[in-house]
Amino acid sequence: MNWARHLLKVLVFLLLSPCLLCLGSGVYIWVHSALRERGIHMGNSVWMPLGPRLEQRHLPNHFYVGAHSAFFTRDWGEHSALWRIGPHWTRREASFEGALLTLTSAEGVWFGLVSKPAPDGPRDARIFQVIRSLDEGVNWEERGRTSGMSSLLAVSSEEVWGLGTELQVSTDGGLTFSSVSLPGARDRIQERLARGADGTVWLLGHAGLFRLSDQGRTWTHEPLREAEPQAGDGGVLAARVEGGLAIRRDSPGEPWRVFTALPHRVSALAVVGDTVRVVTHPSDPFKDGWDAWYHHSEDGGRTWEHTNTELTPHIALYGREWGVGRELLGQLYGRLPGG
Known part of the structure; x- marks a missing residue:
């Protein structure tokens, strides 16, 4: 080649x-x-072209993959659309008034967050509407409204976490939310939610690692002064440490295992047992290029395979092998649930 x-x-x-x-x-x-x-070799799977190349005006904003479905979103002005991705096609599945900020799924239920202008109040006032689908994205219903929220994490069909100007949790499928108090101020740009070990939820950011359980009623904190946490999943934390990007399982005595010295940031992480899948992208694309790299381990991070995907950084991963992304020219590649 x-x-x-x-x-x-x-x-x-x-x-x-x-x-x-x-x-x-x-x-x-x-x-x-x-x-x-012939596709892109991604560790334990091959990502194949998915349908025809998209026109530049139809390029996705974000990708999302769950246990049974894969989607991408597009927004323009105060309107958004959700597209379903199939092996040989893409299909517009739903439309929304407002900007569809994020999607998340658990136990076959999808949740989304739509930002739209408030009917009353100042011109720049926004409302944040939680939406839910019980049939893999075919039909959507409105749930509760929140303030200042920018991301969601579904832990189950009932427990949903939200992060924005404050940390919030819902135990009734996104209908109502309550605040969770933690030390320090919340930063919706630098902080992120992730699935921890044994049903816990992690809050990652400049303050380190917060481990939350029992819907936020109990928590612990680890400063992580030697690391800059960037992602987490399945009880595995990914961070920048001295020497490069590394992972660490959240168990006593577990070391940081560096998997790349590239000047990258983590953009996606999926962990199932000892299978660890990481997507990284250059911190400075003008200096180091735009291509996303894929890093794959089948032994918990002791050994790795590395692939320059030549795809843009907006890649979604799920489970042991599912995922989807696109190249600069608009061709989608991936391995879809059930495919």
């Missing part, structure tokens, strides 16, 4: 030549498609 990659670089050079712009663009797309027609 080395000769093919060299040819691809030559074609990129030709693209920059004004006299060959149209010809170069067409040949680039053809060769790039030919190089990827």
Whole structure:
């Protein structure tokens, strides 16, 4: 494949030549498609092309994968659309008034968060509507409204956490939320929610690691002064430590295991048993490129396989092998639940 990659670089050079712009663009797309027609090897699976290449005006904002379904979202102005992804097609499944900020699923139930203008109050006032689907995204119903929320994490069909200007939890499927008090101020940009070990919920950020249980009534805190936590799943924490990006299982005496020295950040993490899957992207894309890298371990992080996916950083992972992403030209690649 080395000769093919060299040819691809030559074609990129030709693209920059004004006299060959149209010809170069067409040949680039053809060769790039030919190089990827056998899919992308991602550890224990191969991600294949999913349907026809999307037009630039229809490119996804975010991808989401659950136990049975995969979606992408698009928003424009105060409108959003949810598209279902199939092996050979994409289909518009639902539309919403407002910006669809995030999706999350657990036990076959999907939850979403829609931000839209408040009917009363200042022009910049927003309301945050929680929505729920019980049939894998076909039909959606409105649940409760919250204030200042930007992300959700579903732990079960009833327990849903929200993060924004404060930390909140719902125990009735997103109908009502109550505040969870922790030391320090919440930072919806730097902090994130994650699934911890044994049904716990993690709050990761500059303050370190908060482990929450019993719907937030009990919690513990670990400062993590030697690490910058970036993601968590299934009781495994991913962070930047001295020497690179590393993972650590949340058990006493567990060491940090560095899996890459690339100057990257973690954009996705999925853990099932000893299978650990990580997607990273360059911290400075103008210096180090735009391609997302995939890192795969089947022994809890002791040994790794690494793949330059040549996809954009917006990749979603789920379980041992499911996931979806796209290349710059708009072609989706992935391995879908049930596929």
